[in-house]
Amino acid sequence: MTQIEERPATTAAETADKWLAAFNAALEKGDTAAVSELFLETSFWRDLVALTWNLTTAENPDGIRAMLDATLAHSRPRGFRTTEPPTETEGVIEAWIEFETEVGRGNGLLRLRDGKAWTLLTALYELKGHEEPRLDQRPKGTEHGAFRDRETWLDRRVREGDELGYETQPEVLIVGGGQGGIALGARLRQLGVPTIIADKHPRPGDQWRKRYKSLCLHDPIWYDHLPYLKFPENWPVFSPKDKIADWLEMYTRVMELNYWGSTTVTSASYDEDAKEWTVVLEREGHPLTLRPKQLVLATGMSGKPNVPEVPGQDVFRGDQHHSSAHPGPDAYAGKRCVVVGSNNSAFDICGALWEVGADVTMVQRSSTHIARSDSLMDIGLGDLYSERAVRSGITTEKADMIFASLPYRIMHEFQIPLYEQMAERDKEFYDRLEAAGFDHDWGEDGSGLFMKYLRRGSGYYIDVGAADLVADGEVKLANGQVDHLTEDSVVLEDGTELPADLVVFATGYNSMNGWAADLISQEVADKVGKVWGHGSGTRKDPGPWEGEQRNMWKPTQQEGLWFHGGNLHQSRHYSLYLALQLKARAVGIDTPVYGLPEVHHLS
Ligand SMILES: Cc1cc2nc3c(=O)[nH]c(=O)nc-3n(C[C@H](O)[C@H](O)[C@H](O)COP(=O)(O)OP(=O)(O)OC[C@H]3O[C@@H](n4cnc5c(N)ncnc54)[C@H](O)[C@@H]3O)c2cc1C
Numbered sequence: 001m002t003q004i005e006e007r008p009a010t011t012a013a014e015t016a017d018k019w020l021a022a023f024n025a026a027l028e029k030g031d032t033a034a035v036s037e038l039f040l041e042t043s044f045w046r047d048l049v050a051l052t053w054n055l056t057t058a059e060n061p062d063g064i065r066a067m068l069d070a071t072l073a074h075s076r077p078r079g080f081r082t083t084e085p086p087t088e089t090e091g092v093i094e095a096w097i098e099f100e101t102e103v104g105r106g107n108g109l110l111r112l113r114d115g116k117a118w119t120l121l122t123a124l125y126e127l128k129g130h131e132e133p134r135l136d137q138r139p140k141g142t143e144h145g146a147f148r149d150r151e152t153w154l155d156r157r158v159r160e161g162d163e164l165g166y167e168t169q170p171e172v173l174i175v176g177g178g179q180g181g182i183a184l185g186a187r188l189r190q191l192g193v194p195t196i197i198a199d200k201h202p203r204p205g206d207q208w209r210k211r212y213k214s215l216c217l218h219d220p221i222w223y224d225h226l227p228y229l230k231f232p233e234n235w236p237v238f239s240p241k242d243k244i245a246d247w248l249e250m251y252t253r254v255m256e257l258n259y260w261g262s263t264t265v266t267s268a269s270y271d272e273d274a275k276e277w278t279v280v281l282e283r284e285g286h287p288l289t290l291r292p293k294q295l296v297l298a299t300g301m302s303g304k305p306n307v308p309e310v311p312g313q314d315v316f317r318g319d320q321h322h323s324s325a326h327p328g329p330d331a332y333a334g335k336r337c338v339v340v341g342s343n344n345s346a347f348d349i350c351g352a353l354w355e356v357g358a359d360v361t362m363v364q365r366s367s368t369h370i371a372r373s374d375s376l377m378d379i380g381l382g383d384l385y386s387e388r389a390v391r392s393g394i395t396t397e398k399a400d401m402i403f404a405s406l407p408y409r410i411m412h413e414f415q416i417p418l419y420e421q422m423a424e425r426d427k428e429f430y431d432r433l434e435a436a437g438f439d440h441d442w443g444e445d446g447s448g449l450f451m452k453y454l455r456r457g458s459g460y461y462i463d464v465g466a467a468d469l470v471a472d473g474e475v476k477l478a479n480g481q482v483d484h485l486t487e488d489s490v491v492l493e494d495g496t497e498l499p500a501d502l503v504v505f506a507t508g509y510n511s512m513n514g515w516a517a518d519l520i521s522q523e524v525a526d527k528v529g530k531v532w533g534h535g536s537g538t539r540k541d542p543g544p545w546e547g548e549q550r551n552m553w554k555p556t557q558q559e560g561l562w563f564h565g566g567n568l569h570q571s572r573h574y575s576l577y578l579a580l581q582l583k584a585r586a587v588g589i590d591t592p593v594y595g596l597p598e599v600h601h602l603s
Contacts, residue, residue: 019116197257204251337353
């Protein structure tokens with residue numbers, strides 16, 4: 001019997017290197033057909049600003065070829081190589097990569113199946129000649145020697161602060177100095193882009209200080225770091241609101257941001273000829289006009305309250321307010337409180353009111369998804385954002401890239417099994433909740449909380465305890481729409497009357513282009529269209545398919561107008577790409593945008 005010679009199986013590294021060699025060769029030749037043939041029939045190339053000056057996902061060989069046909073000549077991506085040994089899991093090879101383009105350097109993540117690309121993420125991380133001054137390039141901080149007219153670091157900071165906005169104009173004005181505006185401001189500072197962050201509140205962090213007193217972040221610490229400066233190792237897992245507020249204030253100071261507190265932006269208009277904005281604001285009571293080239297609305301996704309108009313609001317004798325204006329529970333001990341809504345804020349507020357001994361009723365208008373915090377942290381986030389993840393080498397930066405490498409089109413497929421596990425683990429809890437009459441869902445396709453967040457930014461609660469109060473009947477539950485208020489009650493459409501001393505409308509927030517309507521014009525708000533969601537065709541995220549979050553962190557239909565925000569993870573990661581786009585424009589790098597989406601929805 002002849003012995004069959006065993007050839008060593010091709011390693012993940014060999015397969016990845018072979019693919020990358022073919023990819024580099026085809027790119028160099030400008031052979032977009034050959035590049036696209038290296039991709040599977042169902043495949044995705046997500047580009048964050050590296051080739052397209054946009055956040056965009058090209059799908060399948062045809063879409064990838066079209067993207068390259070439009071972008072290859074000027075972006076000239078090249079030199080793709082692995083940065084660490086690729087790994088293989090269940091037939092999928094994963095390779096961390098880096099590369100360069102004509103104007104910058106990028107990194108990313110490649111997934112291969114059967115020798116062809118399934119997903120490719122390419123992300124710009126720096127512009128050539130405009131690298132951030134860090135590590136070996138960090139500023140010296142002083143000039144050794146003896147100088148009579150020495151300008152110290154502090155002198156320079158004070159001078160800059162005095163001049164910017166008065167004698168010199170900022171390149172970028174960021175409206176809103178919550179964690180979003182601050183993170184972006186820090187990136188722009190490192191990139192040397194003159195920037196002012198304007199916020200109505202006196203101090204950075206006030207957005208959090210002024211929220212109800214029991215509020216803690218629902219996301220864990222590993223998910224929440226700001227750029228450049230991580231929370232210390234002894235920071236609580238769920239940051240209490242006043243701690244996060246103080247961290248933001250400290251961060252703003254040590255990152256030397258030009259943060260204008262007590263400053264309200266009242267109007268803005270764009271001069272298409274001069275390519276600059278005229279922005280009217282009031283700083284500590286003094287009117288002022290700025291002329292930035294770029295205007296960023298970082299005014300908060302959870303910032304523009306959706307306040308329903310209900311007949312009888314004028315006759316109701318108790319207190320009534322939107323959840324964003326809720327002062328906390330202290331004044332309501334022993335009072336009858338009706339909270340309209342059944343998502344995060346509603347649960348938080350119900351829980352806090354119950355803790356002070358109020359008589360609390362939640363009005364559920366439509367179904368809500370609830371994920372128990374422990375299960376979500378463990379099953380949903382643990383592989384990427386946890387101490388366990390850090391120990392296994394998944395840094396925050398890597399976790400962000402892994403997250404970003406999953407195209408929205410298939411992200412739900414990765415989420416569904418996680419929520420199936422949660423349903424099993426917490427079955428007893430869900431049974432109790434539903435037995436109490438709570439209308440619970442898992443998202444239209446069972447993909448749970450994160451997809452709901454990305455699609456509509458609402459419709460869920462991360463349970464940190466208040467759901468048990470509903471399940472156990474400690475917080476009473478009423479189902480239905482509010483019909484009207486009387487002097488002392490809330491009446492639902494089915495006639496149910498709920499006696500009330502307090503009504504809280506935990507009815508959510510509106511699309512961020514409403515901010516553009518308020519500050520610029522309805523015309524511009526309509527021109528840029530709805531912000532957030534990616535066209536999944538699910539409730540509150542109508543199609544057609546967009547493939548990326550609408551208008552977030554990328555060019556809009558209004559030149560010079562940008563939206564920034566999202567949760568701490570998104571603000572941290574996507575502020576990099578927005579900052580690079582703004583820097584490129586500031587230094588006159590050509591930024592032809594590929595795939596600027598059409599507007600399909602106004603709000
Ligand atoms: C109850 C609750 C719990 C939350 N929990 C979490 C969590 O656990 N993790 C998480 O990541 N996110 C959480 N969020 C979402 C949270 O709102 C955002 O993460 C965060 O606040 C968004 O930051 P931002 O900077 O985008 O907006 P915001 O913090 O809302 O800041 C926007 C700022 O814009 C300012 N502004 C608006 N208009 C003007 C104007 N015309 N002129 C000047 N300034 C203006 C406002 O004063 C405000 O300070 C929670 C939200 C709520 C309501």
